[in-house]
Amino acid sequence: MLKEITQTEYETLDITAPTLVEFYSKTCGPCKMLGFVLKEIEKSLPDFPMYQIDFDANAELKERLGVKGFPTILLYKGGAEVERLEGLKQKPVVQKAIESLF
Amino acid sequence: MGIELKKIAHVIDEQYAAETAMLREIKAGSYTLDAPYVKLNPYLIAPLTALVCFTTPEETEAKVVVKGKEAEGDIGFSFPRAKEHLLPIYGLYAETDNTVEITLGTGAVKTLSIRTEKAPDSVHLPTGVKCVPGYLGGKVVFLSPTSPASTAAYDYRGDVRWYGTLNFAFDLKRVKNGRLLIGTNRLLLPPYNVTGLFEMGMIGKIYKEFRLFGGYHHDQFEMEDGNLLILTQDPSQGTVEDMCVLVDRGTGQILKSWDYKKVLPQYPTGGSGSQDAHDWFHNNAVWYDKKTHSLTFSGRHQDIIINIGYDDHELKWIIGDPDNWPQEMVDKYFFKPVGDLSRFDWQYEQHACLVLPDGDVMCFDNGHWRAKRKENYVKARDNFSRGVRYRIDTEKMEIEQIWQYGKERGAEFFSSYICNVEYYGEGHYLVHSGGIGYMNGEACELPPVAYQDEGVRFNSITVEVKDDQVMYELEIPANYYRAEKLDLYCPEDALTFGKGELLGSLGVTEEFTTVPDLPAGGAVPEKYALKMAQESDRLVIKALFEKGQMVMLLLEGKTTHAYFVPTTKRPYLAMCVGTFLENDERAVELPISFENISGDYKISLIIDEYKYDTGVEISI
Numbered sequence A: 001m002l003k004e005i006t007q008t009e010y011e012t013l014d015i016t017a018p019t020l021v022e023f024y025s026k027t028c029g030p031c032k033m034l035g036f037v038l039k040e041i042e043k044s045l046p047d048f049p050m051y052q053i054d055f056d057a058n059a060e061l062k063e064r065l066g067v068k069g070f071p072t073i074l075l076y077k078g079g080a081e082v083e084r085l086e087g088l089k090q091k092p093v094v095q096k097a098i099e100s101l102f
Numbered sequence B: 001m002g003i004e005l006k007k008i009a010h011v012i013d014e015q016y017a018a019e020t021a022m023l024r025e026i027k028a029g030s031y032t033l034d035a036p037y038v039k040l041n042p043y044l045i046a047p048l049t050a051l052v053c054f055t056t057p058e059e060t061e062a063k064v065v066v067k068g069k070e071a072e073g074d075i076g077f078s079f080p081r082a083k084e085h086l087l088p089i090y091g092l093y094a095e096t097d098n099t100v101e102i103t104l105g106t107g108a109v110k111t112l113s114i115r116t117e118k119a120p121d122s123v124h125l126p127t128g129v130k131c132v133p134g135y136l137g138g139k140v141v142f143l144s145p146t147s148p149a150s151t152a153a154y155d156y157r158g159d160v161r162w163y164g165t166l167n168f169a170f171d172l173k174r175v176k177n178g179r180l181l182i183g184t185n186r187l188l189l190p191p192y193n194v195t196g197l198f199e200m201g202m203i204g205k206i207y208k209e210f211r212l213f214g215g216y217h218h219d220q221f222e223m224e225d226g227n228l229l230i231l232t233q234d235p236s237q238g239t240v241e242d243m244c245v246l247v248d249r250g251t252g253q254i255l256k257s258w259d260y261k262k263v264l265p266q267y268p269t270g271g272s273g274s275q276d277a278h279d280w281f282h283n284n285a286v287w288y289d290k291k292t293h294s295l296t297f298s299g300r301h302q303d304i305i306i307n308i309g310y311d312d313h314e315l316k317w318i319i320g321d322p323d324n325w326p327q328e329m330v331d332k333y334f335f336k337p338v339g340d341l342s343r344f345d346w347q348y349e350q351h352a353c354l355v356l357p358d359g360d361v362m363c364f365d366n367g368h369w370r371a372k373r374k375e376n377y378v379k380a381r382d383n384f385s386r387g388v389r390y391r392i393d394t395e396k397m398e399i400e401q402i403w404q405y406g407k408e409r410g411a412e413f414f415s416s417y418i419c420n421v422e423y424y425g426e427g428h429y430l431v432h433s434g435g436i437g438y439m440n441g442e443a444c445e446l447p448p449v450a451y452q453d454e455g456v457r458f459n460s461i462t463v464e465v466k467d468d469q470v471m472y473e474l475e476i477p478a479n480y481y482r483a484e485k486l487d488l489y490c491p492e493d494a495l496t497f498g499k500g501e502l503l504g505s506l507g508v509t510e511e512f513t514t515v516p517d518l519p520a521g522g523a524v525p526e527k528y529a530l531k532m533a534q535e536s537d538r539l540v541i542k543a544l545f546e547k548g549q550m551v552m553l554l555l556e557g558k559t560t561h562a563y564f565v566p567t568t569k570r571p572y573l574a575m576c577v578g579t580f581l582e583n584d585e586r587a588v589e590l591p592i593s594f595e596n597i598s599g600d601y602k603i604s605l606i607i608d609e610y611k612y613d614t615g616v617e618i619s620i
Helices: A007-011 A031-046 A058-062 A091-101 B011-028 B327-333 B407-415
Strands: A004-005 A019-024 A050-054 A072-079 A082-084 B004-009 B037-042 B049-066 B075-090 B096-102 B109-115 B128-131 B137-143 B153-155 B160-163 B169-174 B180-184 B187-189 B193-200 B206-216 B220-221 B229-230 B243-247 B254-259 B283-289 B295-300 B304-309 B314-319 B349-353 B361-365 B384-393 B400-406 B420-425 B428-438 B457-466 B469-476 B481-489 B501-505 B519-522 B531-534 B538-544 B551-556 B560-565 B587-593 B602-606 B609-617
Touching: A004 A031, A004 B609, A007 A050, A007 A058, A019 A031, A031 A050, A031 A091, A031 B304, A031 B560, A072 A091, A082 A091, B004 B037, B004 B609, B011 B037, B011 B206, B011 B295, B037 B109, B037 B587, B075 B160, B137 B160, B169 B220, B187 B587, B193 B229, B206 B243, B220 B283, B229 B283, B243 B283, B254 B531, B314 B327, B314 B384, B349 B420, B361 B420, B361 B428, B384 B428, B400 B420, B400 B428, B407 B428, B420 B481, B428 B481, B469 B560, B531 B609, B551 B587, B560 B587
Parallel strands: A004 A050, A019 A050, B004 B531, B206 B501, B283 B349, B519 B609
Antiparallel strands: A019 A072, A072 A082, B037 B049, B049 B075, B049 B096, B096 B109, B128 B469, B137 B153, B137 B481, B153 B160, B169 B180, B180 B193, B187 B193, B193 B206, B220 B229, B229 B243, B243 B254, B283 B295, B295 B304, B304 B314, B349 B361, B361 B384, B384 B400, B420 B428, B428 B457, B457 B469, B531 B538, B538 B587, B551 B560, B551 B602, B602 B609
């Protein structure tokens, strides 16, 4: 499941379960490409929760989470961030990071 | 209008064709001292060189003298006994009927007149030269550019006696076989990493190109066995300018590597005013010291010179201001200043470290920012750059500044980037401040080439100091990476015929495994100004894309190869060589190595929501 959310929706996420959150920008080529990577992953993992957050429109949240640039992927498990991927990553790298959550 | 795939021959192939034609002409003729064969610029890239050929009935020596504008400007060389004489001519003046005198061992003399063309405007002329006539002997000072200019060599009068027409990059050094090593003109990773190194004779013949997967930047060093230490990086690691490799001189293969990430903390630890996470160390010099069997590297973006064991790869010491470094590192690796502390200064964002025979360490202290904390940064107008020599005691971990030149000249000698020092003997040094720049009359805070502004005024001052007296000073209105004083003629640099070699490898360009399935958009819109060039070992695409566009290049044949094209540029905080920069900030360049690719392919481009057909097919 791949869905765009805002800060308000982020606050309600259940991050005790394995979850992926991606910060992206509309003005970023690598972010657009990473979007296609996540869509590809969604095909094989339709139930895995993946959320996209607009870096520019959610300034307070990205500051709080220490997200310095885009694209940035945060991976959560057990209520805490367990891994962070910065920059454009290939599908196998993202898949491996997701698998490590289980 | 259709898009064309331009085929670009490698300079080695072009030179081989020219050489083959030249040798055919020589063989077909019957050339004597009185009527010799003369070929100006025989290898196409060094217009102030020539080759003179003739035969003599008996073996005899031959002496060549290129007559100077005055006697001190004569440049000559004696060639060994031969019947077939192949005499390289170096040191001609541009746009001149040069007088070249050839004297045989028999006493026979021939005076030739060799006409040269006007040098291009990129061969800048000095605005100031101070030198005792004849002080340099037959030597000249080579300067390799970082602002728009040509690599050129200047004599004691400031007259140009050699220049190259290729966009060579970084330092030019002479190696034991008499040839020159310099960065190639082929851009690999923007803004200035090139494919590797050329090994070139003074006549301009390229004997070898050493190619590297991570490209080449800044500096190289020839080991005693001829193998080469070359500064590079591993593009897959996401950082740059933090790796050195040892390259086999015969094959171009990488034999050994040193990764500084294994011995140093990275961003933001110890960061200079120019550091970022991507270019956290910015290695700009390498030196091997046989006595200690160790390597010394300069890291501009941590304001440090480090020493690493050649075999054990362990960090031995660090020269630099210890402020803002972790205390456990300060205690273990940093030196404590001793001696006259009123004269002592640390170096900041330095370049060109070298270890002297007695173990002293020299460098060019750019002094950029001149502090470890932002609140203490020094403005360029109040700053200075200098050559400095430190004496270090690695037992007591003490450091003493024993010489410097440049602080007294203040901001007029300030270079925020590049530059070098050379050691010629005790008390005898070269200090090259090649990165001076002014905007609106004030010294530039950043490297002048980074401004890309017509209002920037470039300058370069090269000084040779002997016993604290300035013996030579050359001022040129451009920026030059380093200065090297060399003889044009060198007995070991004998011209040999045959095709040059492409060694090493550009590696496999990383492919992107996800290819979006997008609707066809027809032909590539002209606004992207797409250009493609096929070289012998790679495809290079150039285009104009807005920041943030999603672009992918597809080679579609029996298999498909897909490459992500970055359109978002990083801010370059260290524009060490600006000669590859395009004027348009939308300019994007991507080389794709042919390693592991062969066959016929159709070239397509994905740009945002559509897949475009370039109409170009390529055979690899």
